[in-house]
Amino acid sequence: MGPRSKDLSLLQVENNVEDDADDVIDDASEEEESESEQEDVKLMEPSKTAIYNREGLVEKLEDISWPENVDWMHKLCLDIDQEKEVDVNDDLARELAFYTQALEGTRLAFDKFQSMGLPFLRPPDYYAEMVKTDAHMQKVKGKLLAQKRQIEEAEERRKAREAKRIAKEVQAEKLKERAKQKKQEIEEVKKWRKQRQQSGFKDGKDSMPDLGFEDGKAFERSSKKRPGVSPGDRSGGKAKQGGGKGNNKNKKNREFRDSKFGFGGKKGMKKQNTAETTNDFRAFNKGGAAGNKKRKR
């Protein structure tokens, strides 16, 4: 044990005594631990058994370092000042700090290179092997595009939802307006009639109310264009559509029934018993179960 203790005393210039693992574990369990990262816990107080041989470190540094007068071009190292303390757990701030450090360093290096007149950046026509393969970069590109598309689609969906809501509101407003108008007009007519009654039905044209339906415009067709639709067409113009891929009679049947009973047909003339509609067999199954179904074949 004698020579060994001498070695120890030689090594530890500071006062620390070499300790074994048990004490360290005791230290750790006594003190509070703070989680700094995944699976990385730091002792709150420094363990008192740590060795710090400053002179040895400095000596080794001098051993390995390159001679002082070596050109900066060999080392290419830059020291960037870090102004404020960065919290380790704040990812964004930490990454930002690294980014600014790199940017600063690049700017300094760029200035140095410019002053020395050496090429710095890669010219766009220089093709050489890259650290990541082209296939990998394709994957990266694909992922970026997919992300962008997702964002755009979400935007569009949101806009459509908004637009629908607004359209609905506008429609409600319009309906209200119309109802109000109608009510107003009826009131006006009533008032006029009362007036006429009171004044004894003798007035001429001068007391005629200004009613909106006197223009003769109401007998015109509404300005909504439905080209290709005749007035007597109950299907609303959709019976003539069809063809394309599914040209079987079921499709036709379906389409006809849709236009007759579904949405989008011509308003107001849906169910009329005229000569045309009596012989209209478009909705019926042609040559199907002809005759009595109950009779055995």
Add this chain to the structure above:
Amino acid sequence: MGKKRKHSETQAVEPKKKDEGAPERPKRTLMGWKDKEEVQTQTDSNPESPQFFRNKEKVMVTCSRRINYRYRHLMLNLVSLLPHCKKDNKVESRSSKGATLNELIELRGCSSALFFECRKHQDLYMWMARCPNGPSVKFLVNAVHTMEELKLTGNHLKGSRPLLTFSSNFEKDAHWKLLKEMIIQIFGTPKEHRKSKPYHDHVFVFSIVDDHIWFRNYQISVPHNESDKMVRGGLDKMTLVEVGPRFCLNPIKIFAGSFGGPTLYENPFYVSPNQIRALEKRKKAGKYAKKVKAKTRRKMHEQSNPLEPDEFADMWRE
């Protein structure tokens, strides 16, 4: 191979070194052949000429057996980042690890080594050592993100020399200075290396935060129409895109010898991951015992303080 150059002997050793590095043949001039002595006197006159310094650094990169896939990819990423490295086979032995590794390094003729050791398929330790009798450092590696992650979108030339940036707190203490020097020598590509490419299009960031060394690798990208040599306005539009990999080093110990030797520095805040796991298990283990204890305590308490008979206990009884 690499003669250890002490700082005090720089002046004396330099001229001799220059002879070995300088061309063997005497210089040829119009008047005839310049003699070697003349060459020597010429170079002696400016003894501080750094042009005969050649960075002959070679790094050997290996790993232990039973290494994880993520750490293996990290190692391969580093191999592709350092053109002056040699990748070696997996190292098996557990005991006498230091001796084996030292022999391997000598065999391959390298001057430094990066050894990735994976324990329990979970923890990665990285050794950074300088071969002949230089210092060596053991780190615990955390927060590993390899280059294959699709979120790291940058790319750069394979083998181009990186710019190394260090945060200013590397100068604060002796052990950080030593680490900085080792990092410069290992991660910096030698200037006229065979596999190095001429331009500089990526930056390494080494930064000390919370007593850990964080590593990042960024690609320097400048919009294309101005990527001339003599760009002036392009400086403002320069952006950095992260290439990866990313990792965080926690220094554990610094040894004076290669993979062994007397300890020069020990991190006082370091807790080994085994201890962390053990502590967590102990915390969990205590749960059941605590519950049982609490139960018995409650029972004793109830027995010692009996309740008064309740007036309304029979109210709802049929």
